[in-house]
Amino acid sequence: MFDKIKIFSPATVANVGCGYDVLGFALDGIGEEMEVSKRNDGKLVIDEIIGFDLPKDPLVNTATVAAQALLDAAGSKQGFSFTIKKTINPGSGMGTSASSSAGGVFALNELLGRPFTPSQLVEFAMEGEKAVSKKAHADNVAPNLLGGFTLVRSYDPLDILTLPVPEELYVTVVHPQVEVKTTDAKKILKKQVDLSVAVQQWGNVGGLVSGLYESDYDLIGRSMVDVIVEPIRKILIPLYDDVKAKALEEGALGCSIAGSGPSIFAFSKGEETALKIKNMMQVKYDEVGILAYTYMSKIGKEGVRII
Amino acid sequence: MFDKIKIFSPATVANVGCGYDVLGFALDGIGEEMEVSKRNDGKLVIDEIIGFDLPKDPLVNTATVAAQALLDAAGSKQGFSFTIKKTINPGSGMGTSASSSAGGVFALNELLGRPFTPSQLVEFAMEGEKAVSKKAHADNVAPNLLGGFTLVRSYDPLDILTLPVPEELYVTVVHPQVEVKTTDAKKILKKQVDLSVAVQQWGNVGGLVSGLYESDYDLIGRSMVDVIVEPIRKILIPLYDDVKAKALEEGALGCSIAGSGPSIFAFSKGEETALKIKNMMQVKYDEVGILAYTYMSKIGKEGVRII
Structure with a gap:
């Protein structure tokens, strides 16, 4: 067993269009790093958060x-120190709080054998998610810990599929x-x-799951239709319709x-299209003078991991 | 090209628990037969309906x-005679009207090359479905024509997946x-x-689709939870809770x-369990003096076909 570990915890995107509160996936190589080491005083201490000014409490x-939830379940009084290096601005919709929640429990589990x-x-x-959004969501932490695409089939009992x-x-993701x-x-x-609208949504959820199994890229795209959440939430995101159409x-x-926004994500088949869209997204926000960060990766098959 | 054809058109079950209005599957070897032959006067005529007293208009x-919808699309003035042999009582929820709709167009398509x-x-x-239920449903005719399990991802545009x-x-199906x-x-x-309830439903739709791809029988079962339609419709079906629990x-x-009821269906892994459940269902309704028919088969991989 080690006394110290360094891990990478990916950013994640929840909802994925039609799959509000149930679907999510991990990005590849985009996320945060965390160093966790044992300490002898039984305390949990955040030594440093690099990148952004976030609570160390x-x-x-x-x-x-x-x-702490993990330690309680394990009945352990072991203390740990954390250094977290964040690379994505908080409040992005890219699961940055989940990256920390998942990173913390993953690191402790490794250090405890x-x-x-x-x-x-x-x-x-x-439990970490509950601390920031009142409800104990799993749609970001699940892809974070399990990698790839995940589906929260049920919360009670918790049943998560990869x-x-x-x-x-x-x-491709843009975070204005x-x-x-x-x-x-x-x-x-x-x-x-409306029931009739909900029916459309679950038709698309079924289609998206089928598209992933079949590697049917066109079907994945056709199924990413969100007739319930997007029409309401998009009004909070400047340039949404324009960026999506383009x-x-x-x-x-x-x-x-992406998640509850304001980030917007697009799926592409192949890196070339994804890069073209990344540039386009950057230009769109630059043009109107809104600072925006853009990201591009494959889907992260592996979730949180030791580095 | 033939002048005459005999076909078998399977019974089907729509909704499949969580998949209201989108999921459906065909039964194997249970359904109706139809003989269709060309006639020279340009008319569509139902010569005989064997089994039940149904409209020949x-x-x-x-x-x-x-x-007629097919002929209109083909711009054809060809006439046809139909003899339909039904084996399942109408109003069952097992897609008997769809068996005829699908059987009719399948037979004509074969006879027209x-x-x-x-x-x-x-x-x-x-269009046949529209004639009996006001809305042009596809959740029964799709498995009937395409076989196996089908998902109506979207009605507009129509997009059906197998x-x-x-x-x-x-x-196993029981039709009280x-x-x-x-x-x-x-x-x-x-x-x-409620949005929160709809979320549960599409979590299960995603789970059921995944279960079919994985041949994960347990997941298929866990995902067959219908939190929207079943709680309301089951009150129309005598003994529903009792039969389901058993x-x-x-x-x-x-x-x-099954569909809009009153038939109840159960999935089993293997024939032995399915037969045991068939017997149980029969006994349950016999005990209370309600006439009931029971059916058992594999999922019908093949849909409507020439016999």
Whole structure:
């Protein structure tokens, strides 16, 4: 057993168009790093957060909140120090809080000799999510811990499936620097939806899952239709319709809101199209003077890992 | 080209638990037969319906209504005579009107030298469905014409996917002889559903599709949860909760309402369990003096076909 570990925890995108609250996937090589080491005083301490000014209070930071849930379940009084190096601005919709939640529990599980399965780690990481968004979501921490595409079939009991990752599937994400809080993005959603509209949504969820199994890129794109959440949330995202239309025009399979926004993501078949869309997204926001960060990667087959 | 053809058109089960209005599958060897022959007077005529007293008016019977839609699309003035041998009582929820709609267009397409693809035939058969249930449903005619499991991803544009059929998946159906009209069964559904409940439903749709690809029988069963339609419609079906509980107790993977009912279907892994459940279902209704018919088969990989 080691006393110290360094891990990489990927950014993730939840919802994936039609799959509000159930679907998510990990990015490849884009995310945060975390160094965790044992300490002898039984405390959880965040030594440093590099990159952004985020709370170091262990009762607030998702890494330590989730870590505490794991320690409670293990009945362990072991203390740990954390250094977190973030690369994505908070509030992006790219699961940065989940990256810390999942990273924290993954690191502790390794340092404690792997007492828990990845599925159990999801439950601890959900406690970190609860700390920031009131509800214990799994749609970001699941792809983070299990890699690839995940489907939260059920929360009660928790039942998470991993889905296949088509080889040539690339994702492009743009994060315009406007603030959309997850809690606000939840608030504006209607509590009720028309049954006929819900039927369309689950037709698309079924289609997307089938598309992933078949590596049918066209079907994946056709199924990324969100008739429930996107029409409401997109009003919070400047240039949304414009960026989406242009992405599809340039060959994106589909385009939707990453998590609760404001990031927008597009799927492409192959790196060339994905890069073209990345440039286009950057230019669109540059033109109107909104600072925006863009990212491009394959789907991250592997989730959080030791580096 | 032939002047006469005899076909078998399977019974089908739509909804499949979670997949209201989008999922459906065909039974194997259970359904109706139809003889169709060319006639020279340009008319569509139903010579005989064997088994049940159903309308022979070509403007009312789904076989001829659907057949007319095909002829219109083909610009053909060819006439046809139909003899239909039905084996399942109408109003069962096992897609008997769809069997005729699909059977009619399949037979004509063969006799006309296959001018249309199976997907096009689905659209014509939907016209037959429209004649009986006001809306042009595809969730029964799709598995009927394409075989196996089908998913109607979208109605506009029509996009139907075929899904894999696990080798050992068996279905048992019981049709208690109580009348539930599709139009009534639609009427009692709420027009709006809670978003949180809809999320559960599409989590299960995704799970069921994954289960079919993985031949994961347990996942198929876990995913057959219908939190929207079943709680409302089951009140129209005598003994529903009792039969379902007993089916699960005897090893069914899952159990739900066939189409809009009143038939109840259960999935099992293997024939032995499916037969045990068939007997149980029969006994349950016999005990209370409700006439009921029971059926058991594999999932019908092949849809409507020449015999």
